[in-house]
Amino acid sequence: MDTLVAKYSRSPYEDEFYSEQQQREMTECLPPLSLKFDLPPIENPSAFLRAMTDDHANPNAPIKLAHGTTTLAFRFKDGIIVATDSRATAGNWIASQTVKKVIPVSRLDLVTDKPQDAPVPGLLGTMAGGAADCQYWLRYLAEQCTLHEIRHKRRITVAAASKILANLTYAYKGMGLSMGTMLAGVTPQEGPALYYIDSDGTRLSGNLFCVGSGQTFAYGVLDAEYRYDLSTEEALELAKRSILAATHRDAYSGGYINLYHVREEGWVHHGFMDTDPIFWKTKLEKGEFTNVTADV
Incomplete structure (x- = not known):
């Protein structure tokens, strides 16, 4: 590090044929140097990346960061x-604890003087896989949905939006995309509609989907207690407990619980909640997570 700093802190004219006085005068005319460097947040970046391959001994093996x-x-x-x-990971390194993995996909009504808790018209998309791939293609889909709504003067259906995204991802099949997304919305033509789309071009419609490394733990709670006739309060609580179970057992999931309710009028955000107080409240009130024995 000292060698690196010395390299960039010396005068750029030291290698030229200038006298010391000339070097000093020319250096004083330059803006001050900033010695702040953006460094990787790990001790040995090359060793870290080498471990994230299928073959550690092969120097040509492509890097594959686990998500x-x-x-x-x-x-x-x-x-x-x-x-x-809300956790983002790159291999065994936690890159962020505050990622918002729900992205609004289309909203033709952009009135700004509504109450804070008023429904926002449009569809919602979720992110799983590579964050850059999901963010880019969901925002691109939002552009296409908005153009559709401007042309036809009505909201796009969830089926049509999901078909656009599936066609896009299928066109890039085998090129390294990493996506597993869900599109949710309620329209007059379809009612509540939910679709799963991935980077292979798969497109499925269903009542319930979980996506990601913690999906098996979330499915364990959902499959046991899911009913179509749940009340809104019961449904919100079930979703919260399902994500909580996944963050407790899956090392790649954690941070906060982001909760939304999608209705025909639009979607409503129900909070970005820290999992820690929810965990202890659930443990004390419902007697769950009995493997945790720490005093509270």
Whole structure:
């Protein structure tokens, strides 16, 4: 590090044929140098990246950073519940604890003087896989949906939006995309509609989906307690507990619980909640997570 700093802190004219006085005068005319360097947040970056391959001994093996998350969505009688965690990982390194993995996909009505808790018209998309791939293609999909709504003067259906995204990802199949997303919305033509789309071009419609490394733990809670006739309060609580179970057991999931309720009028955000107080409240009130024995 000292060698690196010395290299960039010396005068750029030292290698030229200038006298010391000339070097000093020319250096004083330059803006001050900033010795702040953006460095990787790990001790040995090359060793870290070398471990993230299929063959550690092969110097030409492509780097494959493991991604982890937990996202879920399910239909019920009053709409659709969408919930995610907020942890982003690159291999065994936690890159962020505050990623917002739910992205609004289309909203033709952009009135800004509505109450804070008023529904926002449009569809919601979730992120799982590579964050850059998901963010880019969901925002591109939002552009296409907005153009559709401007041309036809009505909201796009969830089926049509999901078909656009599936066609896009299929065109790039085998090129390294990493996506597993869900599209949720309620339209007059379809009612509550939920679709799963991935980077292979797969497109599925269903009542309940979980995507990500923590999906098996979330499915364990959802499969046991999911019913179509859940009340809104019960549905929100079920989604919260499902994400909580995944963050407790899956090392690649964690951070906060992001909760949404999608209705025909639009979606409503129900909070970006820290998992820690929810965990202890659930443990004390419901007697769950009995493997944790720490005093509270």
